[in-house]
Amino acid sequence: xxxxxxxxxxxxxxxxxxxxxxxxxxxxxxxxxxxxxxxxxxxxxxxxxxxxxxxxxxxxxxxxxxxxxxxxxxxxxxxxxxxxxxxxxxxxxxxxxxxxxxxxxxxxxxxxxxxxxxxxxxxxxxxxxxxxxxxxxxxxxxxxxxxxxxxxxxxxxxxxxxxxxxxxxxxxxxxxxxxxxxxxxxxxxxxxxxxxxxxxxxxxxxxxxxxxxxxxxxxxxxxxxxxxxxxxxxxxxxxxxxxxxxxxxxxxxxxxxxxxxxxxxxxxxxxxxxxxxxxxxxxxxxxxxxxxxxxxxxxxxxxxxxxxxxxxxxxxxxxxxxxxxxxxxxxxxxxxxxxxxxxxxxxxxxxxxxxxxxxxxxxxxxxxxxxxxxxxxxxxxxxxxxxxxxxxxxxxxxxxxxxxxxxxxxxxxxxxxxxxxxxxxxxxxxxxxxxxxxxxxxxxxxxxxxxxxxxxxxxxxxxxxx
Numbered sequence: 260x261x262x263x264x265x266x267x268x269x270x271x272x273x274x275x276x277x278x279x280x281x282x283x284x285x286x287x288x289x290x291x292x293x294x295x296x297x298x299x300x301x302x303x304x305x306x307x308x309x310x311x312x313x314x315x316x317x318x319x320x321x322x323x324x325x326x327x328x329x330x331x332x333x334x335x336x337x338x339x340x341x342x343x344x345x346x347x348x349x350x351x352x353x354x355x356x357x358x359x360x361x362x363x364x365x366x367x368x369x370x371x372x373x374x375x376x377x378x379x380x381x382x383x384x385x386x387x388x389x390x391x392x393x394x395x396x397x398x399x400x401x402x403x404x405x406x407x408x409x410x411x412x413x414x415x416x417x418x419x420x421x422x423x424x425x426x427x428x429x430x431x432x433x434x435x436x437x438x439x440x441x442x443x444x445x446x447x448x449x450x451x452x453x454x455x456x457x458x459x460x461x462x463x464x465x466x467x468x469x470x471x472x473x474x475x476x477x478x479x480x481x482x483x484x485x486x487x488x489x490x491x492x493x494x495x496x497x498x499x500x501x502x503x504x505x506x507x508x509x510x511x512x513x514x515x516x517x518x519x520x521x522x523x524x525x526x527x528x529x530x531x532x533x534x535x536x537x538x539x540x541x542x543x544x545x546x547x548x549x550x551x552x553x554x555x556x557x558x559x560x561x562x563x564x565x566x567x568x569x570x571x572x573x574x575x576x577x578x579x580x581x582x583x584x585x586x587x588x589x590x591x592x593x594x595x596x597x598x599x600x601x602x603x604x605x606x607x608x609x610x611x612x613x614x615x616x617x618x619x620x621x622x623x624x625x626x627x628x629x630x631x632x633x634x635x636x637x638x639x640x641x642x643x644x645x646x647x648x649x650x651x652x653x654x655x656x657x658x659x660x661x662x663x664x665x666x667x668x669x670x671x672x673x674x675x676x677x678x679x680x681x682x683x684x685x686x687x688x689x690x691x692x693x694x695x696x697x698x699x700x701x702x703x704x705x706x707x708x709x710x711x712x713x714x715x716x717x718x719x720x721x722x723x724x725x
Contacts, residue, residue, distance in 0.1 A: 288316045289354035290335040297329025297345075322350040325373070337364065339380030344474055347373020352393065360385040369393045374409035376474060394426050396457040402434035407474055422470060425455040429471050431666060437461040448530055449669070449690040449712060465688045467669040469656070514696055515582035516708035518719035519574045520616065529575045529616055531710025531719040533694045535665045539578060540568045548612045555704040556585035557723050561612045563619060577614040581706045581721040587697035595632065595702060604628045604705045604724035613720030617647035626722055628695065628705060635659045640670055640693050642709055646718050649676040653689050653711055667692035670709065679714025689713040
């Protein structure tokens, strides 16, 4: 009996020790690598180095280093998604999360060079100060859910363009701020904040730096792209086809886009938005401006009035949608004749629609998309639209992957006739995004959506191109 008791006691002690060790191990694990491409290394907190691999853990104190043309995606313990961009160095300086927001949760990243994109998780929602990004010249606080940060210790030249040294932060959803010794700047959706040194007062940039368009996006449900075989989600109590009484969902080689405006922030300012394969709930809105292009197999319409929602989010104006059952598959795109390297798609007059805070009706004057199939890039997206007394011009570029995903490519320009601008002189800068997809077995068409904001005004729209 004494031996059994001694064995039992030893077992209980060992179990407690094992439990304590397991809890400590789990507490120190900050996240897990979901995707790794190229040469990605992890410098452990204790000084050892190992290659990163899908499924391997990352702990507080570890540093991720990516080589040229290499990326890594990490899912943090609080559900956040981190994409470490090529030629970057990012340290998980601190991570603490017990499964709930009780004030003890905290995450701190240290960005030594390069960039990363973060779609935040639970940490920082209730206790904003518990999410922080440190760099050699400033720190970034997060008041939102999706942002990108880049730090260049010195001037960088690539692809024929030059990027000044310093810290850049772009917001996709929510708000962030950059703070240096000289002050801070608050950054809203589709804006970029910049600080050149620790002594520089941060400020907003007038134009979106091109390197943001070359960033790799998260591989998750948040950025699901338009691709053959992905069904657009249903329109609840309504239709995607522009024909009253049609079915609410389509399947197979189908896809849909939306352009809409929605309020953000405490001020309730509306921003032009885009969405890929959205769920639209009319909520009293009326379907107007319907149309179709039978040759391409594309149809469109506008939900007007009521309080339509897009992916559960209330809109503040018209909601334009465009959809097709005839998406170009990746195999069809790859099978195009080798001499087809570049091309330009031009707007089909009268297709789609555009509106904004100035008026519920507008006109797309010109819309073109230049593409390069070899580099898989949108070389130039250019749009000109008139809404009320306002004339909007914007352009941008980016990869096919971005263009066909929910993040879209950045477009920037001016709004002539808009209130605001420098010293109230008008013609403020316009910033926004554009999304799109190829249509037809020979990629003879394209559908697109765009959304922009200039000062306190915004527009959004959709259209067909050939």
